[in-house]
Amino acid sequence: xxxxxxxxxxxxxxxxxxxxxxxxxxxxxxxxxLCADFIAPYxxxxxxxxxxxxxxxxxxxxxxxxFGRDMLSRIIYGARIALIVGILAVLLAMVIGVTLGLISGYxxxxxxxxxxxxxxxxxxxxxxILAIALMAVMxxxxxxxxxxxxxxxxxxxxxxxxxxxxxxxxEPYIEAAxxxxxxxxxxxxxxxxxxxxxxxxxxxxLRVSAAIITEAGLSFLGLGPPPPTPVWGSMIAxxxxxxxxxxxxxxxxxxxxMITVVGLNLLGDGLRDTLDPKLKI
Amino acid sequence: MTAFILRRIGQTVIVLLIASVIVFxxxxxxxxxxxxxxxxxxxxxxxxxxxxxxxxxxxxxMAQYVxxxxxxxxxxxxxxxxxxxxxxxxxxxAFLPTLFLVIGTTIVGLLIALPSGIIAAIKRDxxxxxxxxxxxxxxxxxPSFWKGILLIWIFGVYLRWxxxxxxxxxxxxxxxxxxxxxxxxxxxxxxxxxxxxxxxxSSLLEVLDQDFIKAARARGVRPATLVYKHALQNALIxxxxxxxxxxxxxxxxxxxxxxVFTIPGMGRLTVAAILNREYQIVxxxxxxxxxxxxxxxxxxxxxxxxxxxxxxxx
Amino acid sequence: xxxxxxxxxxxxxxxxxxxxxxxxxxxxxxxxxxxxxxxLVGESGAGKTLTSEAILRLIRCPPGRITGEILYRGRNxxxxxxxxxxxxxxxxxxxxxxxxxxxxNPVFRVGEQVLETxxxxxxxxxxxxxxxxxxxxxxxxxxSAERRAQDYPHQFSGGMCQRAMIGMGIACAPSLLIADEPTxxxxxTIQAQILALIRRLAAELGMAVxxxxxxLGIISQMCHRVIVMYAGKIVExxxxxxxxxxxxxxxxRGLMACIPRLDEAPARLGSIAGVMPGLRDIPSGCxxxxxxxxxxxxxxxxxxxxxxxxxxxxxxxxxxGSNFSPRxx
Numbered sequence: 001x002x003x004x005x006x007x008x009x010x011x012x013x014x015x016x017x018x019x020x021x022x023x024x025x026x027x028x029x030x031x032x033x034l035c036a037d038f039i040a041p042y043x044x045x046x047x048x049x050x051x052x053x054x055x056x057x058x059x060x061x062x063x064x065x066x067f068g069r070d071m072l073s074r075i076i077y078g079a080r081i082a083l084i085v086g087i088l089a090v091l092l093a094m095v096i097g098v099t100l101g102l103i104s105g106y107x108x109x110x111x112x113x114x115x116x117x118x119x120x121x122x123x124x125x126x127x128x129i130l131a132i133a134l135m136a137v138m139x140x141x142x143x144x145x146x147x148x149x150x151x152x153x154x155x156x157x158x159x160x161x162x163x164x165x166x167x168x169x170x171e172p173y174i175e176a177a178x179x180x181x182x183x184x185x186x187x188x189x190x191x192x193x194x195x196x197x198x199x200x201x202x203x204x205x206l207r208v209s210a211a212i213i214t215e216a217g218l219s220f221l222g223l224g225p226p227p228p229t230p231v232w233g234s235m236i237a238x239x240x241x242x243x244x245x246x247x248x249x250x251x252x253x254x255x256x257x258m259i260t261v262v263g264l265n266l267l268g269d270g271l272r273d274t275l276d277p278k279l280k281i
Numbered sequence: 282m283t284a285f286i287l288r289r290i291g292q293t294v295i296v297l298l299i300a301s302v303i304v305f306x307x308x309x310x311x312x313x314x315x316x317x318x319x320x321x322x323x324x325x326x327x328x329x330x331x332x333x334x335x336x337x338x339x340x341x342x343m344a345q346y347v348x349x350x351x352x353x354x355x356x357x358x359x360x361x362x363x364x365x366x367x368x369x370x371x372x373x374x375a376f377l378p379t380l381f382l383v384i385g386t387t388i389v390g391l392l393i394a395l396p397s398g399i400i401a402a403i404k405r406d407x408x409x410x411x412x413x414x415x416x417x418x419x420x421x422x423x424p425s426f427w428k429g430i431l432l433i434w435i436f437g438v439y440l441r442w443x444x445x446x447x448x449x450x451x452x453x454x455x456x457x458x459x460x461x462x463x464x465x466x467x468x469x470x471x472x473x474x475x476x477x478x479x480x481x482x483s484s485l486l487e488v489l490d491q492d493f494i495k496a497a498r499a500r501g502v503r504p505a506t507l508v509y510k511h512a513l514q515n516a517l518i519x520x521x522x523x524x525x526x527x528x529x530x531x532x533x534x535x536x537x538x539x540x541v542f543t544i545p546g547m548g549r550l551t552v553a554a555i556l557n558r559e560y561q562i563v564x565x566x567x568x569x570x571x572x573x574x575x576x577x578x579x580x581x582x583x584x585x586x587x588x589x590x591x592x593x594x595x
Numbered sequence: 596x597x598x599x600x601x602x603x604x605x606x607x608x609x610x611x612x613x614x615x616x617x618x619x620x621x622x623x624x625x626x627x628x629x630x631x632x633x634x635l636v637g638e639s640g641a642g643k644t645l646t647s648e649a650i651l652r653l654i655r656c657p658p659g660r661i662t663g664e665i666l667y668r669g670r671n672x673x674x675x676x677x678x679x680x681x682x683x684x685x686x687x688x689x690x691x692x693x694x695x696x697x698x699x700n701p702v703f704r705v706g707e708q709v710l711e712t713x714x715x716x717x718x719x720x721x722x723x724x725x726x727x728x729x730x731x732x733x734x735x736x737x738x739s740a741e742r743r744a745q746d747y748p749h750q751f752s753g754g755m756c757q758r759a760m761i762g763m764g765i766a767c768a769p770s771l772l773i774a775d776e777p778t779x780x781x782x783x784t785i786q787a788q789i790l791a792l793i794r795r796l797a798a799e800l801g802m803a804v805x806x807x808x809x810x811l812g813i814i815s816q817m818c819h820r821v822i823v824m825y826a827g828k829i830v831e832x833x834x835x836x837x838x839x840x841x842x843x844x845x846x847x848r849g850l851m852a853c854i855p856r857l858d859e860a861p862a863r864l865g866s867i868a869g870v871m872p873g874l875r876d877i878p879s880g881c882x883x884x885x886x887x888x889x890x891x892x893x894x895x896x897x898x899x900x901x902x903x904x905x906x907x908x909x910x911x912x913x914x915x916g917s918n919f920s921p922r923x924x
Binding site (some may be wrong): 456491493495496497498499500501502503504511513514566588589590591 | 678683684689690692694697698700703711746747749763904
């Protein structure tokens with residue numbers, strides 16, 4: 001695509017206020033995650049028994065938790081885990097899912113049927129339950145959370161890709177490429193893939209937000225990175241017991257999580273509206 | 282139509298089979314020997330061998346799978362030594378609360394989603410539209426467990442309008458049952474409605490742009506009739522499909538909601554069983570969950586076929 | 596003395612888009628008399644469909660904006676409320692569209708849709724009207740009407756759907772039928788049947804017809820009078836024979852030159868160089884001047900006013916009426 005094409009898309013994207021907000025949120029989260037060491041006022045693991053469960057104050061803008069740790073710092077560092085899990089899991093799922101979708105859609109026939117039936121079988125599982133089961137098999141911890149979330153995210157990518165490949169496959173330029181003698185793998189990756197990229201990108205943004213929620217859910221249940229790692233989900237779980245006397249312990253991470261997810265969803269929607277004009281939402 | 286039904290049922294069976302294999306395989310991969318867990322720290326070789334044989338763990342994997350499936354089809358899911366109860370009983374006891382939570386959620390969800398989606402479409406690009414869709418996005422993005430905690434805090438603890446935990450069977454005490462299910466249903470229902478409202482709106486907008494709506498307007502059909510009679514039935518078709526697709530996500534959310542509101546449902550049972558290495562319960566629970574989802578999808582597809590004359594009549 | 600059914604005066608249609616306001620139809624004026632078939636010709640994008648849809652106010656406003664007057668039997672349709680408009684639509688003025696199958700609601704039976712139209716406007720119990728609906732379907736040439744009325748639109752062919760739409764259109768005996776490219780989506784053989792049907796019904800019911808098309812062949816078979824549109828404006832209006840044999844506007848002449856003739860020796864098929872301008876690139880002066888073979892310096896600067904010629908024939912061209920060869924390419 002030429003630069004004017006990008007320019008036009010960007011202008012269009014810019015007009016969608018929700019999408020711009022979403023992009024802003026995403027950038028802010030990334031900055032928080034990357035610069036956590038510089039931005040956070042305190043060490044997120046540092047406990048201070050003198051100041052337990054205090055509300056927001058001058059020293060601690062968002063208060064402290066039940067171990068006296070600074071909430072603001074913990075939330076900033078929490079962005080790091082959320083982002084790492086979200087992005088890595090989705091990238092992994094995207095690579096596998098898109099490849100499966102490409103193969104399935106392009107070759108069709110038995111390969112297609114088999115892959116899609118297996119995807120249906122996986123898709124039939126409630127996401128969280130499958131993730132929990134996988135973690136039970138693999139054990140807990142960040143690495144396994146990433147793998148578990150990735151596995152449950154493969155199916156959407158495979159389906160979306162396959163759907164579009166089925167449509168693109170019939171286009172004249174694909175047939176022309178095949179007739180010109182280009183090998184199938186080259187046709188798939190150099191001719192089909194670029195034309196189905198747009199919905200994959202949209203799905204990517206949406207899946208990152210789903211991944212972050214799933215990870216938060218797993219952490220909430222106690223299956224995520226072990227304490228004292230600052231993770232929004234487990235912070236909310238910790239604060240649950242103190243909801244009456246110190247509501248801020250659950251509330252602030254909850255707000256952070258919500259803003260992140262809303263932002264990413266708006267970003268995904270905005271990308272969809274920008275890249276695919278036919279879908280009017 | 283009959284061909285369609287048969288084909289769908291056939292597909293469902295295949296999917297269930299594949300899912301059962303996945304469930305079985307996953308459970309076999311969980312580290313930890315179930316026999317050891319049951320028997321505790323001291324046991325004799327003979328007792329161990331006997332228990333192993335009783336549980337069927339001395340046979341090959343394939344044999345174990347076939348035996349398991351055979352039992353399942355007869356309603357026999359095994360025995361939980363930790364709970365001193367047959368697994369099927371545990372599953373049934375846990376299934377009912379989850380079922381009613383899901384019913385309550387669906388009712389709340391649709392009651393919110395359909396009107397707000399329709400209004401957003403009719404009053405497109407106005408405050409009604411933005412407000413409606415904003416509410417939907419928040420409902421859909423807000424993590425359900427946090428939403429539950431907030432609702433508990435505000436409505437349960439602070440205002441004291443609703444109870445914050447527990448479950449009662451509807452036939453034991455209908456009023457209290459509904460009362461206890463209210464907050465959990467709202468928690469999950471707002472999530473569910475977030476998804477459905479958006480698809481309702483976009484589907485209705487797409488239908489309203491169609492030629493036959495223009496043609497009907499040109500014949501003098503009144504605006505209200507255009508929307509509620511001509512457009513809606515067409516628009517609901519994809520909505521029904523999406524509801525089916527999102528059902529799995531709904532069950533996932535149910536797990537978290539049950540944890541937050543201390544409802545003794547399938548979610549809590551499954552998580553506890555996984556942590557305790559209770560194969561049989563997990564297998565049964567997850568399988569039941571999958572069956573639930575798949576059956577709902579089948580119903581949804583059949584409803585779709587019924588609503589769409591192109592499939593019904595041909 | 597024939598009655599003026601429809602009198603359109605200075606009709607303009609604007610659209611508010613992301614990049615400003617665009618005028619798609621500019622000061623269009625014409626009339627339709629009782630019982631006459633008026634053809635509205637032009638290329639795709641010339642504004643003919645918009646003009647026809649504006650009559651029944653089927654255009655979404657905003658982003659559209661319609662100005663001018665549309666007088667139906669003296670009443671300005673642009674000033675009526677939705678309720679009054681709904682009384683006129685389908686009953687006094689009916690419209691049929693280009694794509695027949697998507698124009699019928701896929702989830703309702705065909706007979707049911709015809710019945711609905713009649714129940715909206717005609718008195719009588721549904722039972723009586725049901726029989727009348729079946730009669731209408733027979734009248735428009737649908738065989739075994741009673742049985743086929745139970746079918747859904749996807750079970751009808753394109754031609755049958757169009758017949759059903761025509762049936763719905765004439766069910767309440769309207770004074771005016773607007774037909775927007777009614778045969779474009781149909782096979783050639785079916786085209787002829789549908790056109791014959793419209794012609795017959797118009798005669799039987801004393802109904803006026805506004806026939807919109809880009810196909811000059813169809814226009815020549817059906818119309819008493821013709822209006823030619825270009826880039827949102829009307830460039831020529833004349834009785835049918837005049838348009839075909841003695842057009843005055845260079846664009847119309849160019850169109851006629853494009854039609855292959857069977858009664859002459861084969862020669863190079865005529866064409867008009869260039870393309871019709873997009874709505875945002877309207878040329879100065881006369882809109883046609885960049886493509887016009889006889890444009891002069893005045894044409895570039897000054898927009899031509901309608902210049903009356905003979906017998907209900909006018910053309911918007913500075914050079915209309917002067918003598919130059921009938922067919923230039």
